[in-house]
Amino acid sequence: MRVLVLSTYELGHQPVHAAAAAAVLRAAGHDARVRDLAVEAWDDGDVAWADALACSVPMHTARRLASEATGRARAVRPGLPVCWFGLYAVAATPARDGSVHLIAGEYGDALREWADDPAGQKARGAVVDIGRAGPTGTPVPDRTGLPGLDRYVRFVDHDGERTVAAVEASHGCAHRCRHCPVPVVYDGRTRAVATDTVLADIEEQVAAGARHVTFGDADFLNRPRHSLEIVREMRRHFEGAAGGPLTFDCTVKVEHILRHADVWDEMVAAGCRFVVSAFESVDDRTLALLDKGHTAAQAAEAVGLLRAHGIEIRPSFLPFLPWTQIEHLVDLLDFVADHDLVPNVDPVQYTIRLLLPPGSLLLDLPEVRKRVGAFDEAAHAWRWRPDDPALDDLQAELANIVESGAAEATGATPGATAGYQRVRDAVFAVAGRPDPRPAVDAAAVPPTRPRLTESWYCCSEPTDAQLSVLEVP
Numbered sequence: 001m002r003v004l005v006l007s008t009y010e011l012g013h014q015p016v017h018a019a020a021a022a023a024v025l026r027a028a029g030h031d032a033r034v035r036d037l038a039v040e041a042w043d044d045g046d047v048a049w050a051d052a053l054a055c056s057v058p059m060h061t062a063r064r065l066a067s068e069a070t071g072r073a074r075a076v077r078p079g080l081p082v083c084w085f086g087l088y089a090v091a092a093t094p095a096r097d098g099s100v101h102l103i104a105g106e107y108g109d110a111l112r113e114w115a116d117d118p119a120g121q122k123a124r125g126a127v128v129d130i131g132r133a134g135p136t137g138t139p140v141p142d143r144t145g146l147p148g149l150d151r152y153v154r155f156v157d158h159d160g161e162r163t164v165a166a167v168e169a170s171h172g173c174a175h176r177c178r179h180c181p182v183p184v185v186y187d188g189r190t191r192a193v194a195t196d197t198v199l200a201d202i203e204e205q206v207a208a209g210a211r212h213v214t215f216g217d218a219d220f221l222n223r224p225r226h227s228l229e230i231v232r233e234m235r236r237h238f239e240g241a242a243g244g245p246l247t248f249d250c251t252v253k254v255e256h257i258l259r260h261a262d263v264w265d266e267m268v269a270a271g272c273r274f275v276v277s278a279f280e281s282v283d284d285r286t287l288a289l290l291d292k293g294h295t296a297a298q299a300a301e302a303v304g305l306l307r308a309h310g311i312e313i314r315p316s317f318l319p320f321l322p323w324t325q326i327e328h329l330v331d332l333l334d335f336v337a338d339h340d341l342v343p344n345v346d347p348v349q350y351t352i353r354l355l356l357p358p359g360s361l362l363l364d365l366p367e368v369r370k371r372v373g374a375f376d377e378a379a380h381a382w383r384w385r386p387d388d389p390a391l392d393d394l395q396a397e398l399a400n401i402v403e404s405g406a407a408e409a410t411g412a413t414p415g416a417t418a419g420y421q422r423v424r425d426a427v428f429a430v431a432g433r434p435d436p437r438p439a440v441d442a443a444a445v446p447p448t449r450p451r452l453t454e455s456w457y458c459c460s461e462p463t464d465a466q467l468s469v470l471e472v473p
Contacts, residue, residue, distance in 0.1 A: 001115050004050035004073075007036045008065035010058060012153035012454030013166035014205075016216060017056040017086055019141035024108045025054075027139050030115050034145045037069060039152070047073045052081040052118050054111065060181075060355055063088040063380065070100065081118035085111050087181055088357070090126045102126040104185045106171065108138045130172070130189055138193065140200045149205065153454040155212035155247065157273060162212040162247065164452065165205030169198050169230050173218040175253065178291050178361040179280070179318060179354060182218050190222045198230050199237065206238065206246070212273075213248040214452070220250035221260050228263060235270040247271040249450070253278065254294035257302040257313075264309040272311055273450040277302065279315040282335040283328050286321060289367060296335065303339050312449050314344050320353040320395045322371040322384050326431045329394075333424050337437065343445050346455040347419025351399045356382040394430050398423055417442040 005022050007015035018034050025032040035046055047053070053073050055066035063084070070082050083101040090104040101118070103110045103126075110127045155162040170193060172186030202213055213234070220227050231248075238246045252275050264272075281287055282296040294302075299315070306313050319332055329350075336345055354362075357380065362368045373383040386392055401422045405415065421440050428435040 001118075002031045002033070002049060002051045003054055003115055004046050004052070005032050005034045005054045005056070006066070006069055007034070007038065007056045007062070008069060009038050009062045010056070010166070011216075012038075012452070013164065013214060013216070014143065014146055014149055014152045015056060016141055016166050016168055017058050019143045019146060020108070020138055021054060021056065021085060021111055022144070023139040023142035024112050025115055026142055028112045028115065032142075034143075036146055037065065039147050042069075042072065044076050047076045047080065050077075050080065052083070052115060054083045054085060054115070057084045057086040057088040059086075060088055060357065060381075062086070067380075083111065083114050083118070087185055090128055090185065090359075104128045105130045106138075106191060128185060130186060130191070138197065140197050140204070143204065143208075149208050149210055153214075153452045155214075155249075155273075155450070155452055156448060157450040158448050161453075163209045165202055165210035165213045166216055167198055167201050167205075167213060168216045169193055169220065169227055170217045170223050172222075174222045175219070175255075175293060176291060176361065177278075177293075178289070178365070180218075181357065181360075183361060184357075184359040192223055192226045195226070195230055195233065199233055202234060202246075203237070211244075211246060213246055215248060215250040217251060219253050219256060221252050221256040221263070224256075224260050224263060228266065231267065231270045231272075245271055247273045247450075249274045249276065249452070251276040251278075254292070254299050254302045257305060258294075258298060261305060264306065264311065268309045268311055274312040274314050275306060276314050276316060278318075280318040281321075281328065282332050286323070286328070289323075289365060290318075290362075300335070300339055303341070312344060313341075314346075314451065315341060315349070316352075317345070317349045318352050318354060319350060320386070320391065322354070322368060322386055324386065324391055325388060326391070326394075326427065329427045330431060333420070333427060334437075336420065337440070340446070342420045342440055343416050343449050344451075345416060345420065347402045347405070347416060347423060348455045350420075350423045351395060351402050353395050354384070356384060358382070390430060394426065397426055401426060417445050 003025050005018050007018035010016065015036055018036065022032040022034045033046060033049065055069060057063040057066050066084055073080055083103060085103040085107040087104060089102040101114055105128050110129050149163045153164050155164050170190050172190040173182045174188055174190055176183040176188050234246060248271050254277055257277065279299045280290055280292055284295050287295060303313050317332060319329055336342055356362060356372065371384045373385060376383050402419060405419055417440055424435060
């Protein structure tokens, strides 16, 4: 079987999931051709070549674009079997007529079974396969045919730029934050990727030029023993490599940053340069509704703890929720300034509006249900109304501000600082009162802090402008 594996967006990285799918299919004897539409042009010849199409949908933006890609492929080959695999395959209910086979969770076995017999598998409909509790049997991702790492996101600090490898040490998450898509599929469970598999994937990417590693786990400390084993082995294996030891970043909940305070000495010694953490809000009621497991005070404590070890934190936020008031936005901006996080926050984080895909755990809350409107088929999400309609206008204004400054708003100190100030000015204009703080002095902010060159979006509703950058050519 000739299978065309498409990736549309994976946070600016060379796609882990498309490469993992290619490895599964090739190991089963199928001929897999991998294309990444985030950096490659659409080619009808790929569709003409294929006997089947498999689209990677690890996030909402990728799912939206997979829908476009599927339509374009079916225009060329009306009867082409199509499968979507990844976190958003089931959560987004893309094809009610059953014309697209859907696989979420540990997709390896189910994807192979589908490729073996697409017609026979069609009757099964959506498949959610969490798999066994031990290390997954997925082979090392096969990146053959993908564009080189130099086409993707780069790591930047005061020493310059580094090429980035993207890997995953685990799947799923031990927590059930209500706004997150992961518990919809994994329901508080995790699956470790075998240590040898992760290290082999890193080694192949280092051979291709990578000098920095991004661990894309939903939370790198869901399985702290497993993660530390990988970090130790990575340090040991690459410590004497040409170009110096590898550096890395990872994503960790505030709750885990504090609970595992004893790991950070070892993490920084092994090369950890920054941690992404989903702060989401600085309003404790909101954090409780989202079931985040931390308070605003604990988020501040996490900033201080990591900085004491020489590690920067890059928070993500979810500022626009159904119950958001203008004072929540003021408090968030003050928190960022008070904790010297202005250079650490990509300005797009100030614009994120809650996404409500089918199955979202937030739909269980009366606070959300009473504000939900119709299901938007095009967006594959439930629409909701804010308590304060002016905040929808403000969110759109902030998105325009950030998009107009996209060339400088990639997390670099000048762009992040300018973006923060523009956002702050707009928020206080809606608040209807003068800002009591002086404008941020860009010349006074610290030197470039560790970051990636991609302003990323995860559990968010993409704007049309964001999607237009990623449209299938």
